[in-house]
Amino acid sequence: xxxxxxxxxxxxxxxxxxxxxxxxxxxxxxxxxxxxxxxxxxxxxxxxxxxxxxxxxxxxxxxxxxxxxxxxxxxxxxxxxxxxxxxxxxxxxxxxxxxxxxxxxxxxxxxxxxxxxxxxxxxxxxxxxxxxxxxxxxxxxxxxxxxxxxxxxxxxxxxxxxxxxxxxxxxxxxxxxxxxxxxxxxxxxxxxxxxxxxxxxxxxxxxxxxxxxxxxxxxxxxxxxxxxxxxxxxxxxxxxxxxxxxxxxxxxxxxxxxxxxxxxxxxxxxxxxxxxxxxxxxxxxxxxxxxxxxxxxxxxxxxxxxxxxxxxxxxxxxxxxxxxxxxxxxxxxxxxxxxxxxxxxxxxxxxxxxxxxxxxxxxxxxxxxxxxxxxxxxxxxxxxxxxxxxxxxxxxxxxxxxxxxxxxxxxxxxxxxxxxxxxxxxxxxxxxxxxxxxxxxxxxxxxxxxxxxxxxxxxxxxxxxxxxxxxxxxxxxxxxxxxxxxxxxxxxxxxxxxxxxxxxxxxxxxxxxxxxxxxxxxxxxxxxxxxxxxxxxxxxxxxxxxxxxxxxxxxxxxxxxxxxxxxxxxxxxxxxxxxxxxxxxxxxxxxxxxxxxxxxxxxxxxxxxxxxxxxxxxxxxxxxxxxxxxxxxxxxxxxxxxxxxxxxxxxxxxxxxxxxxxxxxxxxxxxxxxxxxxxxxxxxxxxxxxxxxxxxxxxxxxxxxxxxxxxxxxxxxxxxxxxxxxxxxxxxxxxxxxxxxxxxxxxxxxxxxxxxxxxxxxxxxxxxxxxxxxxxxxxxxxxxxxxxxxxxxxxxxxxx
Numbered sequence: 001x002x003x004x005x006x007x008x009x010x011x012x013x014x015x016x017x018x019x020x021x022x023x024x025x026x027x028x029x030x031x032x033x034x035x036x037x038x039x040x041x042x043x044x045x046x047x048x049x050x051x052x053x054x055x056x057x058x059x060x061x062x063x064x065x066x067x068x069x070x071x072x073x074x075x076x077x078x079x080x081x082x083x084x085x086x087x088x089x090x091x092x093x094x095x096x097x098x099x100x101x102x103x104x105x106x107x108x109x110x111x112x113x114x115x116x117x118x119x120x121x122x123x124x125x126x127x128x129x130x131x132x133x134x135x136x137x138x139x140x141x142x143x144x145x146x147x148x149x150x151x152x153x154x155x156x157x158x159x160x161x162x163x164x165x166x167x168x169x170x171x172x173x174x175x176x177x178x179x180x181x182x183x184x185x186x187x188x189x190x191x192x193x194x195x196x197x198x199x200x201x202x203x204x205x206x207x208x209x210x211x212x213x214x215x216x217x218x219x220x221x222x223x224x225x226x227x228x229x230x231x232x233x234x235x236x237x238x239x240x241x242x243x244x245x246x247x248x249x250x251x252x253x254x255x256x257x258x259x260x261x262x263x264x265x266x267x268x269x270x271x272x273x274x275x276x277x278x279x280x281x282x283x284x285x286x287x288x289x290x291x292x293x294x295x296x297x298x299x300x301x302x303x304x305x306x307x308x309x310x311x312x313x314x315x316x317x318x319x320x321x322x323x324x325x326x327x328x329x330x331x332x333x334x335x336x337x338x339x340x341x342x343x344x345x346x347x348x349x350x351x352x353x354x355x356x357x358x359x360x361x362x363x364x365x366x367x368x369x370x371x372x373x374x375x376x377x378x379x380x381x382x383x384x385x386x387x388x389x390x391x392x393x394x395x396x397x398x399x400x401x402x403x404x405x406x407x408x409x410x411x412x413x414x415x416x417x418x419x420x421x422x423x424x425x426x427x428x429x430x431x432x433x434x435x436x437x438x439x440x441x442x443x444x445x446x447x448x449x450x451x452x453x454x455x456x457x458x459x460x461x462x463x464x465x466x467x468x469x470x471x472x473x474x475x476x477x478x479x480x481x482x483x484x485x486x487x488x489x490x491x492x493x494x495x496x497x498x499x500x501x502x503x504x505x506x507x508x509x510x511x512x513x514x515x516x517x518x519x520x521x522x523x524x525x526x527x528x529x530x531x532x533x534x535x536x537x538x539x540x541x542x543x544x545x546x547x548x549x550x551x552x553x554x555x556x557x558x559x560x561x562x563x564x565x566x567x568x569x570x571x572x573x574x575x576x577x578x579x580x581x582x583x584x585x586x587x588x589x590x591x592x593x594x595x596x597x598x599x600x601x602x603x604x605x606x607x608x609x610x611x612x613x614x615x616x617x618x619x620x621x622x623x624x625x626x627x628x629x630x631x632x633x634x635x636x637x638x639x640x641x642x643x644x645x646x647x648x649x650x651x652x653x654x655x656x657x658x659x660x661x662x663x664x665x666x667x668x669x670x671x672x673x674x675x676x677x678x679x680x681x682x683x684x685x686x687x688x689x690x691x692x693x694x695x696x697x698x699x700x701x702x703x704x705x706x707x708x709x710x711x712x713x714x715x716x717x718x719x720x721x722x723x724x725x726x727x728x729x730x731x732x733x734x735x736x737x738x739x740x741x742x743x744x745x746x747x748x749x750x751x752x753x754x755x756x757x758x759x760x761x762x763x764x765x766x767x768x769x770x771x772x773x774x775x776x777x778x779x780x781x782x783x784x785x786x787x788x789x790x791x792x793x794x795x796x797x798x799x800x
Contacts, residue, residue: 072085
């Protein structure tokens with residue numbers, strides 16, 4: 001009997017222990033806001049900053065599998081084996097070398113490290129220090145004959161000869177104005193001529209003086225021409241392959257530009273400290289002038305930008321603004337002028353044989369980008385290609401500086417990217433006759449094009465399979481079939497080995513963060529996983545694979561979105577729409593999102609009965625020019641109507657109650673949330689606007705002027721697009737969250753909106769401020785507080 005009782009007790013204990021273990025497992029996998037918003041090391045840290053050793057035997061990357069305060073440098077062999085942390089000695093030897101410039105054969109490279117320059121012989125591994133100075137030397141590169149290294153110090157160009165260490169200064173840019181000469185003085189000239197005529201000794205001494213000056217000039221080495229730049233600065237200094245020409249750019253900074261100040265209240269000093277940030281859109285901007293210094297002729301001349309095709313063609317919004325102003329009853333504006341528009345010239349890019357050069361020019365209004373052939377002897381620029389967009393120029397490989405551009409192996413064709421077809425594709429243009437050809441085409445985009453070492457193929461990334469997938473491709477150098485080299489659904493960031501036989505791949509899927517893989521450079525080759533980054537705690541939850549769907553917007557455009565659904569959806573349940581930030585971004589894709597906290601929060605919402613929709617609205621990346629520019633002159637137009645159409649989809653297809661839909665987002669997402677709450681109050685019952693732009697006239701110039709032009713010339717676009725003008729429309733519950741030291745969207749934005757809401761007598765809103773946070777929050781406590789408030793907002797207003 002006693003044994004039986006003990007057996008029963010033992011069985012009871014085992015059942016209880018098992019139940020406790022199950023409960024513990026359930027508790028560890030259950031999500032909460034506090035759990036999600038912790039320091040992200042609880043997830044595991046993905047590998048990043050992938051690069052190969054010079055001999056191709058190792059792959060290096062940053063990683064943090066031990067959840068330390070910072071990432072460490074790790075390495076694996078080319079086949080993915082021997083994973084280990086890099087020693088401090090090896091790490092120091094590598095420091096600075098990944099921004100190096102190579103010679104053509106890639107047997108040597110030069111690089112900057114700690115402000116000094118180094119030359120590395122790759123085969124022997126021998127490193128030679130070129131400079132050891134207090135001043136910083138930077139921008140090293142090989143000369144065309146690869147016998148010298150050019151670099152910049154103190155704003156001037158120098159040339160160091162590898163064989164003997166001789167250093168030559170090639171430019172002499174000087175601050176200030178050239179000293180004024182004595183000039184002509186007829187009275188003094190007459191007296192001097194009289195002395196020379198009357199007195200023999202004067203004639204003899206003057207002749208001796210001239211002979212001495214002539215001898216001194218012959219004995220002294222030739223020095224570069226003194227070029228006085230006033231109060232301007234010089235950048236983009238480039239030496240031509242024949243070492244005859246130096247191109248450079250002079251930058252004029254505006255003196256009267258007003259910089260916004262952000263006060264920092266929580267400081268170690270105990271005093272409020274001011275942070276200088278940026279100007280506001282429409283303020284005076286820097287201007288640029290490009291020149292050539294001809295060393296052999298010891299003369300300088302400006303590049304001839306005035307003759308560029310279409311430089312006088314004003315944007316359509318200026319031609320049409322008087323009509324628009326009349327329609328909107330705006331104050332009269334001055335008629336558009338027809339003088340040449342300001343441009344900035346980038347480059348030059350020289351051909352491999354050193355015979356040809358091209359430059360890229362961009363209009364200051366960003367409506368035009370030109371590919372230009374340069375004649376350095378005259379400074380003449382002739383147009384090879386002009387891309388015009390009445391909205392603004394952008395897109396993969398296009399948006400900044402020269403963009404992706406180079407010479408084909410024949411040195412007679414230039415390759416570049418353009419959105420001419422509506423999607424960013426690869427083009428070539430003939431230098432001699434201007435004929436142009438598209439090497440890729442279709443309703444997809446390419447990025448990161450590079451020509452193989454044997455000059456026979458292209459490598460690039462493209463979203464050809466689906467807008468939300470990125471694969472790596474190889475294609476014949478003159479165009480043809482695109483061979484897909486990667487296979488898994490998601491995104492692949494590929495770094496080729498030096499011999500191009502192996503791919504180092506950073507890969508992720510929608511519910512799987514980035515990991516490192518290696519793969520042979522062959523179609524159909526199987527990738528081999530190198531890293532295992534995720535913690536057991538993260539893996540204990542069954543993270544959803546959000547459905548990537550598409551729907552038709554009200555104007556017929558296809559709109560893509562991520563959809564999260566609760567396991568047990570109820571009829572007429574609540575829903576939340578998330579609005580990602582902008583700056584040209586995509587989030588309805590099939591790889592691990594940079595919005596990983598929001599991804600986890602959406603899983604948490606779905607666990608609690610919400611249907612969540614995350615939309616790639618008009619203005620998002622990945623879908624071509626028309627989607628990118630769909631917000632031109634009206635932010636809060638099609639980008640907002642896409643969300644209204646998404647709300648309709650939730651009601652019609654996913655059994656959501658039309659009275660129980662919320663919306664939230666940060667930055668541009670916060671802006672859209674405000675526009676939604678103010679202009680579509682019957683669609684959205686609650687909204688959380690985080691670090692939101694409230695008035696575009698107070699945002700920066702580089703981003704805003706592309707989309708809305710400038711307020712003094714296109715004030716209607718700003719009035720239509722700024723939530724502060726629509727605040728009287730608020731009906732639902734609004735939460736506003738903002739960091740007080742936000743140097744991007746200034747806290748002033750939300751303060752002005754707050755005053756507007758007070759004056760309008762609105763009482764269904766609240767403002768949460770975060771005293772130590774910039775635009776992107778860093779403190780887990782701030783993230784937790786913010787998202788607890790968001791969840792409370794939705795619980796109280798969408799589950800009534």
